[in-house]
Amino acid sequence: MAEIVLDKVSKRYPDGALAVQEVDLEIADGEFVILVGPSGCGKSTTLNMIAGLEDITEGELRIGGQRVNEKAPKDRDIAMVFQSYALYPHMTVKENMAFPLRLAKVDNATVERKVREAAEILDLSQHLDRKPSNLSGGQRQRVAMGRAIVRSPKAFLMDEPLSNLDAKLRVQMRTSVSRLQKQLGTTTVYVTHDQTEAMTLGDRVVVMRGGVVQQIGAPQFLYDHPANLFVAGFIGSPSMNFVPATLENGSLRSVLGDCTLTDRVRQLLEGADAPREVIMGIRPEHFEDAALLDASALASGGRFTSQVDVLESMGSDKYAYFTLTGEQAASAELQELAADAGSDDVPGDGISLVTRLSSASGAVEGASADIWFDTDKVQLFDPSTGRNLTYTER
Amino acid sequence: MAGIGGAETTGKKVGWGLLNAVVVIYALFPVLWIVSLSFKSSKTLADGNFIPREWSLENYKNIFSTTEFTRALINSIGIALIATAIAVVFGTMAAYAIARLDFPGKNLLVGVSLLIAMFPQVSLVSPLFEIERSLGLFDTWPGLILPYITFALPLAIYTLSAFFREIPWELEKAAKMDGATPGQAFRRVIAPLAAPGVFTTAILVFIFCWNDFLFAISLTSTEQSRTVPVALSFFTGSSQFEDPAGSIAAAAVVITIPIILFVLFFQRRIVAGLTSGAVKG
Ligand SMILES: Nc1ncnc2c1ncn2[C@@H]1O[C@H](COP(=O)(O)OP(=O)(O)O)[C@@H](O)[C@H]1O
Ligand SMILES: [Mg+2]
Numbered sequence: 001m002a003e004i005v006l007d008k009v010s011k012r013y014p015d016g017a018l019a020v021q022e023v024d025l026e027i028a029d030g031e032f033v034i035l036v037g038p039s040g041c042g043k044s045t046t047l048n049m050i051a052g053l054e055d056i057t058e059g060e061l062r063i064g065g066q067r068v069n070e071k072a073p074k075d076r077d078i079a080m081v082f083q084s085y086a087l088y089p090h091m092t093v094k095e096n097m098a099f100p101l102r103l104a105k106v107d108n109a110t111v112e113r114k115v116r117e118a119a120e121i122l123d124l125s126q127h128l129d130r131k132p133s134n135l136s137g138g139q140r141q142r143v144a145m146g147r148a149i150v151r152s153p154k155a156f157l158m159d160e161p162l163s164n165l166d167a168k169l170r171v172q173m174r175t176s177v178s179r180l181q182k183q184l185g186t187t188t189v190y191v192t193h194d195q196t197e198a199m200t201l202g203d204r205v206v207v208m209r210g211g212v213v214q215q216i217g218a219p220q221f222l223y224d225h226p227a228n229l230f231v232a233g234f235i236g237s238p239s240m241n242f243v244p245a246t247l248e249n250g251s252l253r254s255v256l257g258d259c260t261l262t263d264r265v266r267q268l269l270e271g272a273d274a275p276r277e278v279i280m281g282i283r284p285e286h287f288e289d290a291a292l293l294d295a296s297a298l299a300s301g302g303r304f305t306s307q308v309d310v311l312e313s314m315g316s317d318k319y320a321y322f323t324l325t326g327e328q329a330a331s332a333e334l335q336e337l338a339a340d341a342g343s344d345d346v347p348g349d350g351i352s353l354v355t356r357l358s359s360a361s362g363a364v365e366g367a368s369a370d371i372w373f374d375t376d377k378v379q380l381f382d383p384s385t386g387r388n389l390t391y392t393e394r
Numbered sequence: 395m396a397g398i399g400g401a402e403t404t405g406k407k408v409g410w411g412l413l414n415a416v417v418v419i420y421a422l423f424p425v426l427w428i429v430s431l432s433f434k435s436s437k438t439l440a441d442g443n444f445i446p447r448e449w450s451l452e453n454y455k456n457i458f459s460t461t462e463f464t465r466a467l468i469n470s471i472g473i474a475l476i477a478t479a480i481a482v483v484f485g486t487m488a489a490y491a492i493a494r495l496d497f498p499g500k501n502l503l504v505g506v507s508l509l510i511a512m513f514p515q516v517s518l519v520s521p522l523f524e525i526e527r528s529l530g531l532f533d534t535w536p537g538l539i540l541p542y543i544t545f546a547l548p549l550a551i552y553t554l555s556a557f558f559r560e561i562p563w564e565l566e567k568a569a570k571m572d573g574a575t576p577g578q579a580f581r582r583v584i585a586p587l588a589a590p591g592v593f594t595t596a597i598l599v600f601i602f603c604w605n606d607f608l609f610a611i612s613l614t615s616t617e618q619s620r621t622v623p624v625a626l627s628f629f630t631g632s633s634q635f636e637d638p639a640g641s642i643a644a645a646a647v648v649i650t651i652p653i654i655l656f657v658l659f660f661q662r663r664i665v666a667g668l669t670s671g672a673v674k675g
Contacts, residue, residue: 053567074573086568090586099582100572147572 002064002154003029004050004187009059011045011211019045021211022059030185032178034202036192037234038340042211043191047157050189052076063154074103079148083160085140087132087147094119094128097146104151118146121180138169145180155187162197174200193340195235199223207231209336225393229386230333232281232379238319238354239337242329245280245380252302252378254280255326255351259302262376265390269380272389279329279381284319286377287355289363290370301372306353311365320363320371322353333386425650431643439640453644457629463645465617466625471652473535473621474603477542481599484543485550486592490584492551493558494566504551511548519612526613533615541609546599553598557591558584593660600656604649622649 004027011020020042027033035043048054050061052073061068068076079100087096094115101111119125122142132140141161148156161177162170178201181188192198198205199219207214207222207230215227219235226232232240245254250266252259261269290303304324312319328351355371363369380389431439435450457463492500522541523532531537561584569579585592607623614620620628626645629638 051571053570072575073570074575078571080568080571082564082568084562084564086562086564088565088568088583099569103573103578147568151573 002187003027003031004155004189005060005062006046006050007060007062009046009049009061010057011042011049011054012057019211020049023213025206025213025216027187027189030187032181032188032190032201032203034190034192034198034205035208036195036198036205037208037214038336039193041208043193043208044159045211046208047080047159047189047191050155051078051080051157077153078155078157079151079153081144081148081156081158081161083163085132085144085164087140087143089132092129092131093124093135093143093146096132096143097150100147100151106151114150115146118150121149121183122146137165138173141165141173145177149180149184149186152184153186155189156181158188158190160192161190163192163194177201196237199235205235207234209333225391226379226388227391228333228388229279229281229331229381230337232381232388233334233337236283238284240281240283240379241353241355242334242381243280243282243324243351243353244327244329244383245278247274247276247278247380252280252375252380255324256280256302256304256373259375261378262300264376265378265380268390268392272387272391274380274389275382275384277383278389279331279334279383281379281381282373282377284354284356286374287320287357288372288374289357289361290372291362292358292360293372298372301375303370303372305368305370308363308365308367308369311363313359315359317359318357318361318363320355320357320361320369322355322371323349324351324353326351329383331381331383331386428643428646431640432647434640436637436640439637453640454648456641457645457648462617462628463622463625463648466620466622467649469535469619470604470621470623470649473538473542473619474600476535477539477546477603478596478600480539481543481546481550482592482596485547485554485595485599486588488547488551489554489558490580490588492555493561494563504555507548507551511545511552515545515608519608522609523612532613533619535619537613538609538619538621541613542603542606546602549602550595550599553595554588554591557588557594560591561587597657597660601653604653 004025006023006025008022008024009020010018010022012018023046025033035046037043045054049056052068052071052075056069063076063078088099091099097115097118098111101114106114115128116125119128122145124139124142124146127135127139127143132143135143141164144161148158158177162173165173174197177190190197190201192201202219204216205219205222206216209230215222215231217225222231222235226235226240229242233242243254243256245252247269250261252261290298306322306324308320309323310319310321312321355373357363357371361369378390381387382389427444430444430446432453433449433451434441434446435448435452438447441447491497492504518541526532526537531540565583565587566579569583570576574582605623606621607627610621610624611627614624617625622645626642626649629641629645
């Protein structure tokens with residue numbers, strides 16, 4: 001067990017591509033850190049540099065206080081779980097899990113005991129003599145985990161370990177990965193492109209974009225206080241709504257109508273040197289059916305009326321989708337997010353809005369609805385830099 | 395497959411069985427004819443009977459009675475085994491590098507090696523003859539082993555690199571992470587997975603060396619290094635008027651045996667689909 005420190009670590013591939021740029025990250029002993037971002041943002045490269053599978057072009061990597069840039073993977077004492085599992089097909093489950101111990105020249109009795117323990121934890125005891133090709137996806141995944149945990153390494157590295165499982169199994173395995181990590185208390189770096197996994201698994205989440213770290217923080221903190229448009233749009237499902245807006249002495253003008261900013265937001269803006277044209281971001285849960293609120297609540301927020309495109313009732317609450325006429329919020333970050341979600345080629349006429357209303361709402365598909373939103377929860381972004389103008393540490 | 399088999403009608407099965415039988419008989423008939431010839435006595439050799447009227451081991455006794463054949467057999471086995479071993483070892487290393495590494499001129503290397511394999515061997519015979527004469531390699535084992543390796547190596551590299559490409563790269567990374575040195579990763583993970591490819595290649599190369607006639611007849615002159623295919627062509631009857639066909643048939647049967655043994659021995663190791671289950675698929 002050890003802490004892992006990345007000190008201005010960069011990676012330039014031989015073909016000149018700068019895959020990772022000056023990553024600064026301190027991972028405490030026993031911490032569960034998630035690297036998240038759209039595909040191609042340099043997550044795997046970062047993980048491989050920690051593993052020693054890729055050379056570090058610049059910067060320093062320290063494990064347990066020691067510089068390890070020049071050390072071979074085998075001398076770093078860390079285990080890795082691959083997206084493809086990378087099980088040795090010619091070995092049985094038992095031999096697969098015992099392989100790291102055999103290489104470390106551990107005596108037979110200990111190997112036997114450790115493999116048995118790991119198999120017990122991972123519920124693989126009855127499959128020990130089978131070959132990987134005869135196992136289901138979930139079982140293979142567990143063997144890969146088993147191979148990592150048998151030798152009690154300093155740290156675990158996992159590169160999208162659940163992405164090859166079907167949705168249901170993924171949720172199930174997510175819980176067991178989390179439980180296993182708590183149980184073993186081993187420092188873990190986990191790579192995923194799935195923001196749900198990032199939100200649910202980690203102690204801290206590192207959001208990356210194009211090889212650059214965007215923000216590091218606890219999942220809830222990133223959700224509540226995204227540093228920029230990219231983090232705001234990436235974290236959360238359904239994602240934050242973005243609407244172009246104009247700031248005019250204390251009030252905000254947009255297709256959602258004019259609304260007065262609360263004191264809290266205004267104070268934050270004052271220190272931020274905000275431009276006139278901004279992008280307003282509101283999470284779906286900060287909308288409500290105006291018919292359900294009393295006058296005092298209504299007075300403290302913004303309001304708009306529009307026709308409900310689609311209404312999805314989830315039982316506990318209702319999702320109402322709207323399309324408002326107007327220009328979509330435009331920024332490089334949002335474009336990239338749309339591309340990653342595969343929605344960049346969906347013809348977008350107007351601004352689409354997702355709102356989460358309480359289940360008591362009487363909104364009807366196709367009919368007009370009167371919607372309120374909480375102006376205190378509004379986040380404002382600079383369209384040119386993507387910076388969150390209302391960012392605060394608290 | 396089992397499900398499909400179960401659904402097949404008896405008629406279909408009979409049809410397939412017949413077709414298989416035809417193919418097998420067509421392929422094996424000349425072989426059986428040779429075997430039959432080899433067991434005929436010199437008197438009944440030309441009688442045209444498929445099953446010998448009187449069985450005799452006369453021909454086998456004949457070929458083993460002189461050193462002409464036994465010496466050639468030893469030469470053939472020795473030369474083919476050595477050439478195969480060297481070609482497979484170097485082929486494995488080269489193919490591994492080609493499959494795994496990106497180095498300048500890689501495609502050129504593969505192209506050139508294929509070009510060598512396609513080069514008409516007959517055009518190389520006279521230059522080789524001259525070279526080996528001046529180097530003192532003419533009519534020696536190395537004199538045959540070297541050209542065999544030259545032509546077997548491209549074949550080996552080509553077959554083996556196809557096998558290596560099938561082995562997921564990540565297995566090697568996984569081995570490294572599990573604490574293996576590059577050598578250990580190769581020996582304990584890559585080599586066992588490449589084994590079917592290595593054995594297949596070994597069989598192909600061995601057969602190529604074993605059957606070669608062109609180089610063997612041009613680059614040898616005495617029993618000292620003459621291989622079996624050449625020795626066969628020098629067979630004569632014990633008298634000028636005797637037909638050597640019986641002896642040739644017996645020798646042909648004998649030289650087929652090592653190949654069959656070689657294939658059977660290695661075939662058990664050629665397990666198809668050994669890499670399945672390594673990665674998600
Ligand atoms: N071996 C390589 N050579 C050159 N470029 C690479 C190599 N591997 C990855 N890259 C590039 O580096 C960037 C980051 O890749 P990667 O770390 O695999 O992303 P992620 O895991 O986040 O999807 C990508 O733009 C990719 O094209
Ligand atoms: Mg990746």
